[in-house]
Amino acid sequence: MEEIQSQSDNYRSSSSSASSPASRVPSSNFFYLRKPGSLRQPISFEDSPEWEDTDVEVRVEEGGDSINAATTPASPSLSKLNSGSLPSPPLPEGAAVARKIAGASVVWKDLTVTIKGKRRYSDKVVKSSNGYALPGTMTVIMGPAKSGKSTLLRAIAGRLPHSARMYGEVFVNGAKSEMPYGSYGFVERETTLIGSLTVREYLYYSALLQLPGFFCQRKNVVEDAIHAMSLSDYANKLIGGHCYMKGLPCGERRRVRIARELVMRPHVLFIDEPLYHLDSVSALLMMVTLKKLASTGCTLLFTINQSSTEVFGLFDRICLLSNGNTLFFGETLACLQHFSNAGFPCPIMQSPSDHFLRAINTDFDRIIAMCKSWQDDHGDFSSVNMDTAVAIRTLEATYQSSADAAAVETMILRLTEKEGPFLKSKGKASSATRVAVLTWRSLLIMSREWKYYWLRLILCMILTLCVGTVFSGLGHSLSSVVTRVAAIFVFVSFNSLLNIAGVPALMKEIKVS
Numbered sequence: 001m002e003e004i005q006s007q008s009d010n011y012r013s014s015s016s017s018a019s020s021p022a023s024r025v026p027s028s029n030f031f032y033l034r035k036p037g038s039l040r041q042p043i044s045f046e047d048s049p050e051w052e053d054t055d056v057e058v059r060v061e062e063g064g065d066s067i068n069a070a071t072t073p074a075s076p077s078l079s080k081l082n083s084g085s086l087p088s089p090p091l092p093e094g095a096a097v098a099r100k101i102a103g104a105s106v107v108w109k110d111l112t113v114t115i116k117g118k119r120r121y122s123d124k125v126v127k128s129s130n131g132y133a134l135p136g137t138m139t140v141i142m143g144p145a146k147s148g149k150s151t152l153l154r155a156i157a158g159r160l161p162h163s164a165r166m167y168g169e170v171f172v173n174g175a176k177s178e179m180p181y182g183s184y185g186f187v188e189r190e191t192t193l194i195g196s197l198t199v200r201e202y203l204y205y206s207a208l209l210q211l212p213g214f215f216c217q218r219k220n221v222v223e224d225a226i227h228a229m230s231l232s233d234y235a236n237k238l239i240g241g242h243c244y245m246k247g248l249p250c251g252e253r254r255r256v257r258i259a260r261e262l263v264m265r266p267h268v269l270f271i272d273e274p275l276y277h278l279d280s281v282s283a284l285l286m287m288v289t290l291k292k293l294a295s296t297g298c299t300l301l302f303t304i305n306q307s308s309t310e311v312f313g314l315f316d317r318i319c320l321l322s323n324g325n326t327l328f329f330g331e332t333l334a335c336l337q338h339f340s341n342a343g344f345p346c347p348i349m350q351s352p353s354d355h356f357l358r359a360i361n362t363d364f365d366r367i368i369a370m371c372k373s374w375q376d377d378h379g380d381f382s383s384v385n386m387d388t389a390v391a392i393r394t395l396e397a398t399y400q401s402s403a404d405a406a407a408v409e410t411m412i413l414r415l416t417e418k419e420g421p422f423l424k425s426k427g428k429a430s431s432a433t434r435v436a437v438l439t440w441r442s443l444l445i446m447s448r449e450w451k452y453y454w455l456r457l458i459l460c461m462i463l464t465l466c467v468g469t470v471f472s473g474l475g476h477s478l479s480s481v482v483t484r485v486a487a488i489f490v491f492v493s494f495n496s497l498l499n500i501a502g503v504p505a506l507m508k509e510i511k512v513s
């Protein structure tokens, strides 16, 4: 402990400015952070009056904060869906309504995950993690690469691979049951999109494949999803990105993937790395859009490797992981205070997320060792002048004995002491509908891609001729050459036909749903 203390002091003195830890926590204005304890979202399902899966129209004042009030244009669908409540007075034309989704409280307790390698189960990838995500909030799992972020997210969502073993408990609305189909959405880091459909078409066909009911009812959920993900400007554009078609920008493609899950109107949305490969502007736009979505009541839980200061300021709670260990869980501003208390105050002008990851990412040790001679000549190029392993141990020990950890336990107890309403399954599209959609969509795609289809077919024929020549040159009999060539021809053209028709992507969708 003495070693830790001396290292902490060493770190403190090497940091760029300000001596007292408390004074190092930047003002909320600087980091766009709200004050600790100022979250006013419902803390459990009981506090969420709109539990049933209905929409509530809320008048939005003109000039209201667009981040804090998600608005959708008044549409007949909303009033129809709201039929269980008293009829509301007609809204003026063009008036905006804020849509309320009943989020669900998600709690994970003592969650540990091991993954089976070639022979045996690995060391723990996630170790005794505790935390919770509440309706109307954004909770982020942050940490360096390979720290177990995606594994924790998958474990909470019940999406671990078969090779993984999970210990501990996950509660949804206080109950230990699995989340039924359609009550939650999970957005993978990379999912296949069908390039020759427009955004609207893609979402429409996804809705048809995923939801039961009539075709016309899907239009409303699709329009809502487009609006929620700020995709209105791209709704009629081709997704593209293959067969020489110009694709949508990376940020919009990510938002389309999220919108695809939103057509189910999930209570909880899990997203693995929503900012993956996004530049800073697209990342901010993505986060503002997600913040808007969270403000409608949905519970958002996602992983992030790193973020800018502005983006960091939008998060409500943070779960900081390093090598599977939870170094902090709580409100974002409290995390800054936690680092400060442990002796790692965030230097002025440094992004909190950069600072956290700098302090806990062991890869930096290697870089510093590599640059040692250069560093001697040019002074310290890093604000953290301390063994990362020691920093991790210090932060973990400080967190375990902190009031933050105790507060998390109390909150978990509160959220799990009573079972709330179970989430209901949304039902599935019938097999007949799926077959019809598959056929119709494949025909549509082929009609759009026939040019590329024939191009591939011609390429296949050239390839076949070349292969045939090689075989003939090797002295095979004519009949066997013809047979082989025909087999290759059929195989390659069938394969390209399937690819073009978007069948693999569709099969994946059916499998997931």
Ligand SMILES: Nc1ncnc2c1ncn2[C@@H]1O[C@H](COP(=O)(O)OP(=O)(O)OP(=O)(O)O)[C@@H](O)[C@H]1O
Binding pocket: 115, 116, 117, 125, 143, 144, 145, 146, 147, 148, 149, 150, 151, 152, 161, 163, 303, 305
């Ligand atoms: N299916 C799997 N099979 C074997 N090992 C796995 C599997 N999934 C994860 N791991 C291992 O678990 C550890 C944590 O992986 P995980 O993907 O959860 O980390 P991460 O923080 O999300 O990393 P990144 O940001 O790089 O994706 C890694 O060492 C990884 O190799």
